[in-house]
Amino acid sequence: MNDDDDGGATPRNRWWLVIAAGLAVFMAQVDVTVVHVALPTIGQEFGISAALTQWVVLGYVLPMVALSLPAGRWLDRMGRREAFVGALAGFAIASVAAGMAPNIWWLITARLIQGAFGAALFALLPVLATTAVRPQARGRAMSIVMTLGPLGAVSGPALGGVVIDAIGWPWIFYLNVPVSLLVIGIAVAQLPAGAAPRLPGREWVTEAAVLTGAAVAVLLALSLTADVGPSWLFLALAAVPFLLVWLRLPSSTQVRQLVRAPGMLTPHLALLAEMTAVMAVQFLAPFYLHQVGDLSPTTIGLTVLAFPAGVMLFGLIGGALADRWSPAPVAVAGTLGVTAGIVLLIPLGAGWEPVELAWRLAIAGAGAGLFAGQNQNMAMSRAPRHLLATTGATTSLVRQLGIALGPALTTVMWSIAGDGIDGMRLALVLAAVLAAVSVLVLVRRHADDEPGTEPRDSAQPAGAVGPRR
Template identity: 55%
Template sequence: MTGATNRWWLVIAAGLAVFMVALDSSIVNVALPSIGQAFHARASLTEWAILGYLLPAVALVLPAGRWLDRSGRRPAFVLAVAGFAVSSAIAGAAPGIGWLIAARVLQGAFGALLAAIFPALVTAAVRPEVRGRAMSLVATLGPLGAVTGPALGGVLIAAVGWPAIFYINLPVSLVVIGIGLRTIEAGGRLALPDRAWLLESALLASASAVLLAALTQAPVHGLAWLLGTLVAVPLVVAWGRLPASRPVVDLVRSSGIAGPMAALLLNVTGIAGLGFIAPFFLEEMLHAGSAVTGLTALALPLGMASASSVGGYLADRWNPRGMTAIGTAVIATGLVLISPLSGGWQPADLAWRLALVGIGMGLFAGPNMVVAMRHAPGHLLGTAGAATGLARSLAFALGPAVVTVPWALTGYSITGMRAAAVLAVASVTLAFAATVAAWVVRRRAEPAPVELGRAA
């Protein structure tokens, strides 16, 4: 860090930006009927108000990180937040469904830039001894934003109308820009994209978009969509042959970020898969209503929020790698307890188990980000942050796709649900193995301390 004091206002600004980006990933869901009526559009068209946001938000995050490593952080942050605000205003004032979808694509692109920049900002904003708490704060606000979206959207639509769900971003963005201008060091310019960056971005964005589309459509339209993931393979291979890919490959191989990325991908895959199955179990097997189902699902993010500060504090005072292992073990314990999916349960029986999974995620998320960013070279902080963001986003799509396979093969029965829960447990078990393995490898690679008096 370049300053002498911790810049907590910058951490708060980064957290607000992450909350806003996550909020916009879910707040539109409840507005689709109103949008369809306003523009006389079919449901198959209005759903692109969601997909148009998610696809660039995931597909562009790694290219955005590569661009950030060549640009000044203050102008990049201001551009990202201002662009998100302007595209939100365009979405709210859209005269037709086409304008709305185009504005959502722009929102997603600037959201990708914000997702890539926040880990680098938080890493530089505070001293290493409090970085776990800072990362945990920001890591918690993302899931809370996604959970808050439908409820806040419903209130705004009922009180003001659907455009308000986009206009709400404007005052928040102004506050975030103001904090950024006061707390981020001046210096650096926005790098102009060159031909090599455009080619690299096109390949990475195309591969990410193909993966996301295949994984998100498979649970809804059939497992044949999973074959679409094969299209991404030649795109990734072509990117790997570019000279521009070498810093990213070296980052993953040698910096210590591979273990945290693998643990994040596997943990979130298991949790997202379980989160996909849980509402069906509640409504089809326990005959719970939609209100009870929604309240039960809230147990997971509330558990995460309750434990994140503890995870960050212990990571700072003890060891962030140790906290990632403990958090993963708690997640695995919660999923094992969920896996029976007994028909004799009440919603509360599932709720406390989900809360335990959330507590584990709260203990894991911030410390894992600290580990990932701690070992990234200073000139690749943007790429490192973007890589973890991409792993997280793909995992949210991968989880439902993975658990749908056994569920669909058993005719969408309770047996298939239980098999899906077992797969979620297996994913988190692999995450624990990856965390411990990375910890052991890193400890062996560190030089042994030299005792006083024995130095040569």
């Protein structure tokens, strides 16, 4: 992405821009989960089956997975203000179209477009948090953005329920408009004009089509595994031919070079393992409280809030610690916290009170808060400057895959050991192993961390080993 806004240096900390990025990621992440509460109402209004209604969710997630890499590569060639404002405007317009939908096909199409602009936003937001502040404040900036994302995902269902009851389901989409306009205003004030937008070329369209085929195969496999059974997981193998074709495309070169660059594979692998483990826990907790504790939805909701509460508090603490020392040890401490919290959950007693589950979830959430911002901080700090948006896209893709994999793998474990508490314990063992893998990945490369560095200069090839600063 062009460095037209700062010439490669950040003379001052632009915290309003960080706040704008945080609001944008909160809004985009809310839209992943907010519609879950609205699906029964939408299905009843349009007179459609539950299977078709599910595509209101998948229609948003599909382009987020399929277009992350093409969007990042395309955005690396544009000015930051133009890219950010364009993505926000497109997201807002698609949100209005979704709210005005007269039928299910219109709504699914609007959600596909909304997800496409969401993919661009998720690629851009880490770039803005990285470049809006000096290196000495980058830990705090990244923690703000990466803490608001999980908060948006958790807040979605509760927010959706209130809005639907008060003013109707279309307003869960209309409310994106004032947020988008506010963020656009901050971006225009904080970012100078840069390179003019360029339309994607034929090569970009080919890459997007190939990756869409792979994403459809993976998402169908994961959704059918959760609904029907683990045998459908083999459907994901249909993505392999698409990925092999993508690897032969010239457009894949930048991504392959990025992953091979020094220190770049580590945060990606750690993120995939940790996110899958965390989503398995978040998927399991409500089921445990409902099936074993037989608790009310309100009690279940309040209990599982312990996890995002830990994320919020320790995410901000982690940013301050990273700015004082280094992001790597904070991220390692975070993976240790996640692992400890999940290990403490494994016994999963049949007579546990909500508070006994809550404090364990809070430990895992505290670890996730320490990890999320500083793992992203490491990825962006190590990235070649001309591939910042691509780095934001690759980490976004990995995060979305973890979000999808967690519930699917949990379902597989349940089917092996039964739907009771033994199956839940087996799923938690797998989650603990994945969390431990994230610890090992980060510890192994801890020595490669470069605290307080700027992203590599754009003149440096993505795969080259640059001098340590």
